[in-house]
Amino acid sequence: MTTTTPPGPRALAWRRRGHSAARFWKQYRTRRAGVLGLAVLVLFGLIALTAPLTVGSDVQSVTEAPGQPLESPSGQFPLGTDRFGRGLLGLLIWGARVSLLVGLLAAVLSVSIGAVIGITAGHFRGRYATVMMRVTDWFLVMPTLVLAIALATVMSRSLGTIILAIGVTTWPTTARLVRAQTLAVESRPYIERAKALGGGHWHIMSRHVLPNVMPLVLAQTTLVISSAILAEATLAFLGLGDPTVISWGGLLQDAREAGAVSSGDWWYLVPPGIAIAVVALAFTLCGRAVEAVLNPRLGVAR
Amino acid sequence: MSTQVHGRGLSGPTRSRRRMPATVAVGAALVLSAATATPLDPAPRQAAAADGAKVLTVAVAQSVDSLSPFLASRLLSTSVHRLMYEYLTNYDPKDSRAIPGLATKWESSPDKLTWAYTIRSNSKWSDGQQATAEDAAWTFNKMMTDEGAATANGSFVSNFEKVTAPSPTELVVRLKKPQATMTALDVPIVPKHVWEKVRDFSKFNNDKSFPVVGNGPFVLTGYKADSYVRLKANKSFWRGSPKFDELVFRYYKDQDAAVAALRKGEVSFVAGSPSLTPAQASALKNADDIKVNDAPGRRFYALATNPGARARNGQKFGDGDPSLLDERVRHALFMAVDRETIIDKVFQGHAVQGEGYIPPRFSPYFWKPSAGQELAYDPAKAAQLLDQAGYRTNSAGKRLGKDGKPISYRVLCHATDPNDKAVGQYLQEWWSKLGIGVTLDCLDNVSDPWLAGTYDLAFDGWSVNPDPDFVLSIHTCAALPATPKDVGATDNFICDKRYDELYARQLAEYDPVKRAAIVKQAESRLYDLGYMNVMAYPNAVEAYRTDQIKSIQTMPSAAGNIYGQDGYWSWWSAVPADSGGSSDSSSSTGVVIGGIVAAVVLVGAGVFFVMRRRAGADDRE
Numbered sequence: 033m034t035t036t037t038p039p040g041p042r043a044l045a046w047r048r049r050g051h052s053a054a055r056f057w058k059q060y061r062t063r064r065a066g067v068l069g070l071a072v073l074v075l076f077g078l079i080a081l082t083a084p085l086t087v088g089s090d091v092q093s094v095t096e097a098p099g100q101p102l103e104s105p106s107g108q109f110p111l112g113t114d115r116f117g118r119g120l121l122g123l124l125i126w127g128a129r130v131s132l133l134v135g136l137l138a139a140v141l142s143v144s145i146g147a148v149i150g151i152t153a154g155h156f157r158g159r160y161a162t163v164m165m166r167v168t169d170w171f172l173v174m175p176t177l178v179l180a181i182a183l184a185t186v187m188s189r190s191l192g193t194i195i196l197a198i199g200v201t202t203w204p205t206t207a208r209l210v211r212a213q214t215l216a217v218e219s220r221p222y223i224e225r226a227k228a229l230g231g232g233h234w235h236i237m238s239r240h241v242l243p244n245v246m247p248l249v250l251a252q253t254t255l256v257i258s259s260a261i262l263a264e265a266t267l268a269f270l271g272l273g274d275p276t277v278i279s280w281g282g283l284l285q286d287a288r289e290a291g292a293v294s295s296g297d298w299w300y301l302v303p304p305g306i307a308i309a310v311v312a313l314a315f316t317l318c319g320r321a322v323e324a325v326l327n328p329r330l331g332v333a334r
Numbered sequence: 335m336s337t338q339v340h341g342r343g344l345s346g347p348t349r350s351r352r353r354m355p356a357t358v359a360v361g362a363a364l365v366l367s368a369a370t371a372t373p374l375d376p377a378p379r380q381a382a383a384a385d386g387a388k389v390l391t392v393a394v395a396q397s398v399d400s401l402s403p404f405l406a407s408r409l410l411s412t413s414v415h416r417l418m419y420e421y422l423t424n425y426d427p428k429d430s431r432a433i434p435g436l437a438t439k440w441e442s443s444p445d446k447l448t449w450a451y452t453i454r455s456n457s458k459w460s461d462g463q464q465a466t467a468e469d470a471a472w473t474f475n476k477m478m479t480d481e482g483a484a485t486a487n488g489s490f491v492s493n494f495e496k497v498t499a500p501s502p503t504e505l506v507v508r509l510k511k512p513q514a515t516m517t518a519l520d521v522p523i524v525p526k527h528v529w530e531k532v533r534d535f536s537k538f539n540n541d542k543s544f545p546v547v548g549n550g551p552f553v554l555t556g557y558k559a560d561s562y563v564r565l566k567a568n569k570s571f572w573r574g575s576p577k578f579d580e581l582v583f584r585y586y587k588d589q590d591a592a593v594a595a596l597r598k599g600e601v602s603f604v605a606g607s608p609s610l611t612p613a614q615a616s617a618l619k620n621a622d623d624i625k626v627n628d629a630p631g632r633r634f635y636a637l638a639t640n641p642g643a644r645a646r647n648g649q650k651f652g653d654g655d656p657s658l659l660d661e662r663v664r665h666a667l668f669m670a671v672d673r674e675t676i677i678d679k680v681f682q683g684h685a686v687q688g689e690g691y692i693p694p695r696f697s698p699y700f701w702k703p704s705a706g707q708e709l710a711y712d713p714a715k716a717a718q719l720l721d722q723a724g725y726r727t728n729s730a731g732k733r734l735g736k737d738g739k740p741i742s743y744r745v746l747c748h749a750t751d752p753n754d755k756a757v758g759q760y761l762q763e764w765w766s767k768l769g770i771g772v773t774l775d776c777l778d779n780v781s782d783p784w785l786a787g788t789y790d791l792a793f794d795g796w797s798v799n800p801d802p803d804f805v806l807s808i809h810t811c812a813a814l815p816a817t818p819k820d821v822g823a824t825d826n827f828i829c830d831k832r833y834d835e836l837y838a839r840q841l842a843e844y845d846p847v848k849r850a851a852i853v854k855q856a857e858s859r860l861y862d863l864g865y866m867n868v869m870a871y872p873n874a875v876e877a878y879r880t881d882q883i884k885s886i887q888t889m890p891s892a893a894g895n896i897y898g899q900d901g902y903w904s905w906w907s908a909v910p911a912d913s914g915g916s917s918d919s920s921s922s923t924g925v926v927i928g929g930i931v932a933a934v935v936l937v938g939a940g941v942f943f944v945m946r947r948r949a950g951a952d953d954r955e
Binding site for chain 1: 593
């Protein structure tokens with residue numbers, strides 16, 4: 033009577049998840065590149081999150097800019113000043129918020145669209161799948177950047193526009209991957225059993241397919257973030273971003289417009305350029321590590 | 335050719351000023367290296383071509399709209415027409431007064447309605463025929479009778495009753511009403527025997543067969559859209575042959591690339607339209623063999639307010655904010671604009687603080703508000719004015735419109751103009767202190783919302799001619815579009831009876847001093863209306879290689895600009911340097927640093943792409 037009651041199914045599930053997370057982390061830790069990428073990301077994430085405390089939003093004020101325009105690096109301004117006389121180090125830190133936010137949101141949007149289309153196309157087959165896959169193919173062959181530029185041009189200039197432009201143009205790869213995985217999952221016998229027991233479309237897709245494609249989706253998200261950050265920087269650099277919002281790509285655009293390239297004001301160009309490259313690289317390293325851990329076939333090969 | 339709109343007018347020549355290379359590769363990192371690609375071009379071209387001809391290459395940031403003098407309105411095109419064709423009169427490079435061009439003498443009848451011009455007999459077309467009064471009469475008559483031919487300069491002849499050529503050296507113009515601009519008719523005179531074969535003037539662009547027959551200091555010999563315009567010296571030009579053998583305007587989308595080309599000696603001159611940025615100017619000042627010409631400009635840079643767009647038939651359109659119809663609101667907005675900061679920070683001294691409508695360079699017409707009239711920077715008074723006008727702040731500090739919603743203005747800005755964006759950011763902060771929100775609407779092509787009147791405020795600017803008639807005419811009621819569907823000559827739909835009266839009076843006044851006084855009254859009226867708030871007169875900042883150009887005429891000769899003059903003086907007078915151009919300036923720090931940046935970033939991008947490609951390979955398995 034007083035013996036311990038066996039844990040309920042919910043608790044069991046949580047315990048199982050805890051175990052697999054620990055197992056995942058154990059394997060992830062063995063990949064040095066992945067750990068390095070993660071460390072860099074944590075660092076940048078902390079910098080971005082604490083920016084209101086460290087540099088404050090005043091850093092982007094043009095009327096209260098502390099320095100003279102385009103000062104070279106000095107004790108007061110470690111990375112020099114921009115064309116308004118604002119300190120570039122502060123702008124770089126503040127810009128990390130927008131660049132990371134846009135990268136994350138655009139990647140989430142892109143992967144969500146891709147996952148929904150991939151799962152439904154894999155599940156329903158038939159005419160619906162054919163149509164969806166042709167649409168996917170169409171987006172796949174369209175040059176992403178050109179499409180994003182066209183979208184960003186016709187819509188008003190804001191962060192939402194940029195996120196949308198990147199999100200709706202980069203999802204086809206995810207859709208293809210997820211559909212392939214869905215097909216593989218749905219051919220397993222237990223799906224047939226679930227159907228026989230009366231499982232509807234929604235049940236199959238949300239309870240059986242989704243958990244199985246989730247690792248793939250996660251890995252894909254990490255990888256897409258880095259290209260989304262690059263895409264955001266590109267669009268901002270091409271002058272399609274909101275000029276009043278500070279982002280790394282926007283800083284590059286400002287630098288170009290101010291003529292910093294030909295006049296050799298490197299401090300205006302190099303830091304945002306390096307920041308973009310480093311963060312994109314870090315996300316890629318993480319994504320690769322996650323992918324390798326979650327996909328045992330890749331793990332053995334290396 | 336009166337307009338020479340530069341920046342922001344309706345014919346919007348800036349539209350293509352800096353279109354971005356849309357094909358650039360994947361990441362900003364790669365784009366960055368693309369931007370530095372030009373400085374790394376290993377083969378600088380010299381000023382002298384292989385056959386020893388002296389070539390003057392000018393980098394311009396504007397493309398040609400049309401090479402037909404009847405259609406062209408952009409600064410580059412009208413400058414080229416100045417070189418190809420003679421006008422009746424020209425402007426003195428020293429003080430911009432009217433001097434003989436194709437006409438040697440002119441006089442008006444006592445009733446002010448008949449003007450007689452004596453046409454010179456020593457000007458020949460480049461195909462050998464004599465240029466006569468008959469050519470001039472034909473040109474004007476064509477513009478009066480053919481609507482297609484009146485596209486660009488029709489405003490000059492709308493008041494003409496009859497133009498005749500009694501003899502090859504006599505041209506007589508009969509007017510309907512007195513017109514003060516008769517010695518400033520910026521209309522290129524074209525050869526009748528060539529142009530009478532043209533069928534449709536609204537479509538003919540004069541760019542098919544070369545060389546194009548003309549009688550100016552240069553003859554057009556080649557043109558490629560968005561690439562170059564090539565001209566050859568006219569050795570038999572009546573004022574004397576130009577010193578350079580060839581003149582090439584080469585189109586650079588990116589001003590920084592043009593500057594790099596100048597450093598390499600690939601071009602001899604970088605046009606200051608748009609001006610070089612302060613950073614470019616100060617870097618070029620320290621470069622060898624390069625002279626930076628920083629001269630007071632012909633332009634004004636203003637903040638235009640939508641006065642409620644309407645057509646001549648009284649129909650209203652557009653959706654300008656109703657609060658802007660209150661003069662106090664317009665004044666308050668401008669009183670919160672610190673022009674000094676704009677000069678210091680945005681233009682970094684390469685501009686003069688804005689006052690009246692016409693830049694100080696045109697001293698006879700320059701007008702300045704009196705101390706009592708001036709809308710000086712005073713944010714406290716601005717807030718007071720808004721309170722008086724009934725626009726009060728709510729608890730959150732936002733000013734509410736009459737509909738009870740917070741006021742937020744859309745400011746139309748040119749995505750291609752860095753100054754617009756910079757000033758826009760200042761406006762945003764200044765006006766937010768008044769409790770007014772600002773959305774910067776930066777577009778590549780501002781013409782559509784502009785013509786439709788769907789803006790609240792807009793950055794505006796025009797190049798002013800020595801004769802101010804045109805820039806004044808664009809604010810009259812007569813310039814409004816006939817119906818909302820039409821396009822009028824109006825700048826931003828201003829229509830004011832008192833201003834119109836003053837405009838008509840100055841046009842009919844032949845005495846220069848009296849006319850100037852009326853023009854100043856018109857400027858004063860315009861200032862009080864608060865629809866056109868001039869923030870600055872930007873300098874023309876341009877640069878050239880002293881080892882390729884020995885000397886060149888500025889206009890006005892003391893502290894004047896070179897590109898975009900009212901006349902052909904600069905290119906006609908340019909003297910080539912003996913050396914024939916430098917071939918090496920590779921150690922410029924900008925190039926080296928640009929190279930390092932490109933390399934660093936390329937390596938980063940390279941690693942990234944290798945990873946991506948591997949990822950792709952794995953996905954495929």
